[in-house]
Amino acid sequence: MDAIIVDNLSYRYQPSGEQILKNISFNIKQGESVAIFGLSGCGKSTLCLCLGGIIPHYLGGELTGRVQVSGKDIKDHKVAQLALEVGLVFQDPDTQLFLPTVEDEIAFAPENLCLPPEEVGRRVNDIINLLGLDDFRQRSPGQLSGGQKYLVALGAVLALEPGILVLDEVMAQLDSAGKRKIKNILFNLRCAGKTIVIVEHDQEIFSIADRILVLEEGALIRDGLASELLADEDFLTRHKLLF
Numbered sequence: 152m153d154a155i156i157v158d159n160l161s162y163r164y165q166p167s168g169e170q171i172l173k174n175i176s177f178n179i180k181q182g183e184s185v186a187i188f189g190l191s192g193c194g195k196s197t198l199c200l201c202l203g204g205i206i207p208h209y210l211g212g213e214l215t216g217r218v219q220v221s222g223k224d225i226k227d228h229k230v231a232q233l234a235l236e237v238g239l240v241f242q243d244p245d246t247q248l249f250l251p252t253v254e255d256e257i258a259f260a261p262e263n264l265c266l267p268p269e270e271v272g273r274r275v276n277d278i279i280n281l282l283g284l285d286d287f288r289q290r291s292p293g294q295l296s297g298g299q300k301y302l303v304a305l306g307a308v309l310a311l312e313p314g315i316l317v318l319d320e321v322m323a324q325l326d327s328a329g330k331r332k333i334k335n336i337l338f339n340l341r342c343a344g345k346t347i348v349i350v351e352h353d354q355e356i357f358s359i360a361d362r363i364l365v366l367e368e369g370a371l372i373r374d375g376l377a378s379e380l381l382a383d384e385d386f387l388t389r390h391k392l393l394f
């Protein structure tokens with residue numbers, strides 16, 4: 152089954168404004184890992200916001216075409232319902248963190264679902280172990296580094312056990328040890344059967360992506376195997392994507 156179906160998606164933030172996403176179509180199978188790649192401003196974060204339903208539910212604008220996650224059309228379901236299917240971590244995770252401790256952040260969503268306290272406790276412990284956050288459990292997220300905050304925001308979305316993860320610039324704030332760690336975590340999540348969409352400038356991430364989607368000025372200009380794209384220097388040079 153397809154975890155994500157995007158069919159002829161176009162979007163503008165303001166009805167009379169610039170078209171930011173242009174007739175994008177792709178499908179992602181359950182369990183696939185896909186990287187979204189492209190120059191700054193090409194629409195990667197905007198596409199992520201569509202996958203989580205933040206667009207159009209919170210940001211409005213004009214969306215045409217279809218986006219379906221785990222069989223749910225984003226237009227027909229509230230963001231809270233979509234969050235059970237798609238765990239979206241924003242490019243700036245600060246906007247997702249608002250509670251006094253790391254543990255509170257991770258417990259928040261399952262508590263809101265009124266899950267039994269033992270189940271909430273199990274999820275919190277498992278996630279803290281998976282993400283290696285034990286030393287920060289009682290710390291305030293506001294005092295953590297950018298990379299650590301990203302992990303806490305990831306933990307908070309994992310607590311709803313979504314089948315799909317959409318991670319916008321997961322490596323941006325990490326040093327090389329942090330990058331190794333997140334690659335390991337993503338590898339484990341992929342082995343656990345999660346569908347993973349990663350926006351990334353860092354080519355290191357491509358080693359865990361089955362496919363790469365390349366966006367240019369809001370249009371999808373390539374959809375193919377990571378190994379083939381990386382070997383296609385001509386394409387990368389023409390589109391100024393050599394790194």
Ligand SMILES: Nc1ncnc2c1ncn2[C@@H]1O[C@H](COP(=O)(O)OP(=O)(O)OP(=O)(O)O)[C@@H](O)[C@H]1O
Nearest residue numbers: 164165171189190191192193194195196197198242
């Ligand atoms: N809230 C908004 N209102 C209007 N325009 C916006 C808004 N957010 C983003 N844009 C515009 O949409 C375009 C795509 O932005 P987006 O953030 O999706 O790009 P990106 O590929 O994620 O860039 P980056 O790599 O720098 O994060 C840009 O021209 C940006 O200025």
Ligand SMILES: [Mg+2]
Nearest residue numbers: 195196197242
């Ligand atoms: Mg972005």
